[in-house]
Amino acid sequence: MMSKWLAAAAAIALLGAQTAPAFAAPKSASASATVRIDKQRIDRALAEMVSSGRAIGVSALVFENGREVYFGTSGFADSEAKRPMARDTLAQIFSMTKPVTGVALMQLWEQGKFGLDDPLARYLPEFGVTKVFAGTDAAGKPILKAPDRPILIRDILRHTAGFGYGPGESFPEQEFGRLDPIPLKLDIDLAEFGRRLAQVPLLFEPGTRWHYSAAVDVQALLVEKLSGQRFEDYVRDHVLQPLGMRETGWTQPEGRFGRLAAVYAKKPGGTLDRVPDADNRRLNFAPKTLTMGGAGLASTVDDYMRFATMLLNGGNLDGVRILKPSTVKLMATDQLDPRVTERLWLPGKGNGGFGIDFFVRTGQPKDAQENRGTLGEFFWDGMASTLFWVDPANKLTAVFFVQTVPFDGSLHRDFRKAVYGPDYLGPKGD
Template structure:
């Protein structure tokens, strides 16, 4: 056990040490997170739990192939007083997307498609898709032919044209009626319904988060000839020993399955009933979405992140070619794509193949901290991961919180890892 004097010394370093450097760094000379930074991360995460804004949180960081940080605070199940732990199972929501993108890109590596191939080359369900252009005087939709075909690259960078919100004037009603993402649909039925629903905008003209990655999962099925669930298990999850990254949580593991929480105000947290928050995972549903739907554990997802920081390989297992990982971590958005929905809220980023990609350092203290060249994504229940190739660092943060991070958890965690913002001027 560390002595009390050590912790006093560490805190003094934390308070005053950064004043001696132009840019605070969490790294010692050998590149490993130092004790001051570990204390800072602990303090940050514990503070969010103590505030009552989250029930429990866990984090895991590797650097240069060494585990340099792990801790967990609070409860996975507050009602049952079940602590948050290393093997807690959580719903990762959109952190499913990079896994799906990886599955798709294994087929790219095998020469099965090119990124600029039209989607309709493999999926005639999308051959006659139209773009919504408003309503006529009788309230009927006005439809236009796309300026160009939707490509697989569009699917990987969210420029395909799909709308996702039922509140889009006019189009939202058509999206709701199609109900393409109903869990009772198969991926083929989903694609058929989406192909018959007009697009929100012309492919390539804007960035709009939506069901693009669900269509990627459908393409994996169509191109590979296997179900998506089987393909991703065989080509990504099993080789990486991610055996607890699943669409279905079996009975024997449900005592480790974290509850979900709804924050209703400062320090006001409600634990959602399991039958409401976990029903997607307690039964085998026909729809295996590519954009959401997986559960995972810290160590499972860290293996995925470490494969990426190693440019496609881990423990003598190769998932992707190095140049393919580099392609995925390269910005694919042209400057002409001006409308980018909420993407600018992530910081100075572009978008690669199923990841946000950091292009510039933060320009203000309010922005999320990070290193140029990192790629990352998060999930609706406020989970987060990133890959920092510069420092060979991978980080995974697990929490189960709705609405999506309104408390600055991600920023607080990043600041704890990388230090306080400085302009360098």
């Protein structure tokens, strides 16, 4: 049962550096607190995550001004084998794949391959006939209609297209389950994924709601269409290899399996049970056809820190330009219209909105329960409770690895509190 659950969840993924960053903090900000990294405080927080039974093993890496100021671990990558979390431990990062996909697509935007407000169907014609679910008629049959406006590329960048992310009770979710655009075996290609998803009715009119979705897999399909390369090959050639992320990928050499952290699933009573190795092996060490844009990467803390540092530096790392500073700033700017008030669980991430494949903080934490963070920061996380963020105001980046499912936001709360201190509010905007 656990094996089937993880396979389903994983398939849809419900969840030397430069020292002079080019991407500056908001000009309107004025510091109201100073960040002081307290190594012992972070060590205690990591140890408590394990001792409390919320995690089997954790690791964390923090950079300030492009230099390491903290690395620590607690617990095991594999409890049964007594293999501790280590610097070279590989972890499934699930939805932390999404920002990598977004960077790849925005490279093509910089090349003039598309416009943000272009209709998606201009490049992927199958989405030109996608309908919107408009309720049911007197006989209980679904009413499907053409959308009031086309799905725009901007919509697939900010989860406002109307797509779902798996089977459920509504008619569009039932159709998602029937058409199965992201099958468990990952045995279709991105083109077939697109053909199937385009037949699933939209949950709402494009641009009217925020709803976490398969849109980032559509981004991956668009990368293939515009670049002429397989998505996995494009990302390897234009993002991962130029950044020196040599141990990050959808497909890993067999010899690395012994470094992969086991995933642990929380039972109703709160105990953590190991997910069978076959599920971990299936995602990165077994043949598959579908490379998802929204999930599937395995990485190390150091590799992913290189990605985070590139973003802090405005798209540059070690003299290699991945994106322009203006493009990173665009991605890290809230793209949601104030009229988009239905935002699913997004407000639980903090006081902010959503940019291009990132949550974006637009104000100080509102209360003591909210995660500590800084105005202007941007971040995302993963289904197994992994997290990273970029804090331009403090020139700080952080990567947190753990393999606990389902997603446990309390781990992020405690890690952020340990990094910033419990009372930190950061810069105050206008």
